[in-house]
Amino acid sequence: MNYSTDKMTENPQKRHFTDWCSNYISDAVVMIIIASVIGILCGAAAFGFKWLISLISGIFMPHIADNSINWWLIGVPIVGILLTGILTRYIFHDNPSHGTAQIINALNRNNYELRPDIIYAPVLASSITLGMGGTSGSEGPIAYTGAAIGSNLGRWLGVKGDDLKALMGCGMCAGIAGIFIAPIGGVLFGLEVVRIKISTKAVLAVFAACIASFLTALFLNGYSPDMYFSSLIPTSSVNILTAALLGIGCGIYSLYYSGVMGKMDIFFKKIKSPWISNIIGGMIIGLCLLLFPSMYCVGYPIIGDTINGNPEAIIKGCALQGFIPSEIIIMLACVGILLLKCWGVCATNSSGGVGGDFAPTLFAGCMAGYLFAASCNTWFDTQLPTTLFAFLGMAGVMSGAIEAPLMSIFIVLEMSRGYEYALPVVIVAVVSYITVQAGKKASHTSIRMIRHYFWFHGSEGHQLPVSAGTSASGRTSAEATPETSATATTTSSK
Numbered sequence: 001m002n003y004s005t006d007k008m009t010e011n012p013q014k015r016h017f018t019d020w021c022s023n024y025i026s027d028a029v030v031m032i033i034i035a036s037v038i039g040i041l042c043g044a045a046a047f048g049f050k051w052l053i054s055l056i057s058g059i060f061m062p063h064i065a066d067n068s069i070n071w072w073l074i075g076v077p078i079v080g081i082l083l084t085g086i087l088t089r090y091i092f093h094d095n096p097s098h099g100t101a102q103i104i105n106a107l108n109r110n111n112y113e114l115r116p117d118i119i120y121a122p123v124l125a126s127s128i129t130l131g132m133g134g135t136s137g138s139e140g141p142i143a144y145t146g147a148a149i150g151s152n153l154g155r156w157l158g159v160k161g162d163d164l165k166a167l168m169g170c171g172m173c174a175g176i177a178g179i180f181i182a183p184i185g186g187v188l189f190g191l192e193v194v195r196i197k198i199s200t201k202a203v204l205a206v207f208a209a210c211i212a213s214f215l216t217a218l219f220l221n222g223y224s225p226d227m228y229f230s231s232l233i234p235t236s237s238v239n240i241l242t243a244a245l246l247g248i249g250c251g252i253y254s255l256y257y258s259g260v261m262g263k264m265d266i267f268f269k270k271i272k273s274p275w276i277s278n279i280i281g282g283m284i285i286g287l288c289l290l291l292f293p294s295m296y297c298v299g300y301p302i303i304g305d306t307i308n309g310n311p312e313a314i315i316k317g318c319a320l321q322g323f324i325p326s327e328i329i330i331m332l333a334c335v336g337i338l339l340l341k342c343w344g345v346c347a348t349n350s351s352g353g354v355g356g357d358f359a360p361t362l363f364a365g366c367m368a369g370y371l372f373a374a375s376c377n378t379w380f381d382t383q384l385p386t387t388l389f390a391f392l393g394m395a396g397v398m399s400g401a402i403e404a405p406l407m408s409i410f411i412v413l414e415m416s417r418g419y420e421y422a423l424p425v426v427i428v429a430v431v432s433y434i435t436v437q438a439g440k441k442a443s444h445t446s447i448r449m450i451r452h453y454f455w456f457h458g459s460e461g462h463q464l465p466v467s468a469g470t471s472a473s474g475r476t477s478a479e480a481t482p483e484t485s486a487t488a489t490t491t492s493s494k
Helices: 005-010 012-024 027-063 071-091 099-108 121-131 139-156 161-180 183-194 200-220 240-270 274-291 300-307 311-315 326-350 358-379 386-402 405-416 419-442 482-492
Strands: none
Touching (some): 071 274, 161 200, 183 405, 300 311, 300 358, 311 358
């Protein structure tokens, strides 16, 4: 292990401990032990994060009426985004949004010393955003928090260099493993999405951290997953052709989804006043919720109901309910949600709110899969199981939009315990990913989707000088000038 001599000089007890570890325990074992502690902390943080979101959203969601227009849903997210903006600008003095992109940016700059306040700032800010109607996910903030846990625990122990980078990677992966209750998915997040370059020893530590986080979150959650797929439909009901067609459809939709996200990122970054950005973003979210209240918050209960045979949950509170047969309303609602979800997600994450990008793709994929099967059954008189295709669509859109097929496959299978459907899940995810790559090549696009490059990179993919702090104007310091960035970076890493 690489230890900082300055830290050891400050604390002789730590120096004695590290000397003892160096003499009697191998570096790999020490790394795995520290990673396991990080995993336990991240699993507990993930559970607490979900509890806080549930606490805040529980104030509002029970008041969503079934048979009337819920006008009040327009105002709640506006207030939520404004409160989040005030919290991040004037209390935290930082913008913890786009957690995954922030981690990638820090790793690219070899900045492995994240500030201690990042341990709690993303979680608290995101709880307000999502609890008050933000239609986004919780994985970005918890990954950022996990990275900060790993970084700060490592620094406290005097770890430096590549070993500190590895502990930071352990934290971010453990955060994903805990929030999705998916250990392999957490590992693949680091290797496939963030693409962190670490040694074999560090990869073993990442596995240890993710398993510890998974077990901790599962224990605190009462040994039950957030979303269980209880269908008894045989896998033979899905042939390779229909799974491939669903994958193509998910890939095409992913191109639309990611394209809208990129354009919206540019739009919100051009708004100079954070107050105006907060209000515009809140209004977009509010209009989405007014039309489809099922888009409120992360949406796991809606997904769970849909894949387990209760698609009526999709139209709960929908203004058209009662005027059109429910089967038609559900299909129309799926179309509307698929068109609007990406707008609502980017309005949540880029206007001043704090949320993640992964869970929304699962929600959209569920709608896409259900719509595919229901449309085929209606127009071509097929007998496709809508519940199973809704389940498969989750992997398809996540794989295409995030461009991480392996992570998507394992997250969907692990968080739902639907391992018996691994083959069709793999087919849909891989075909969707291939479709996206073909679409990008045809349109001469090389930038990976949903990475928020326009916040942290130039339009040609060149990295801009970025600090993790905020400027005096309240905008993120990603907009700092080259002349001021060096000072800001030094300050942020202290």
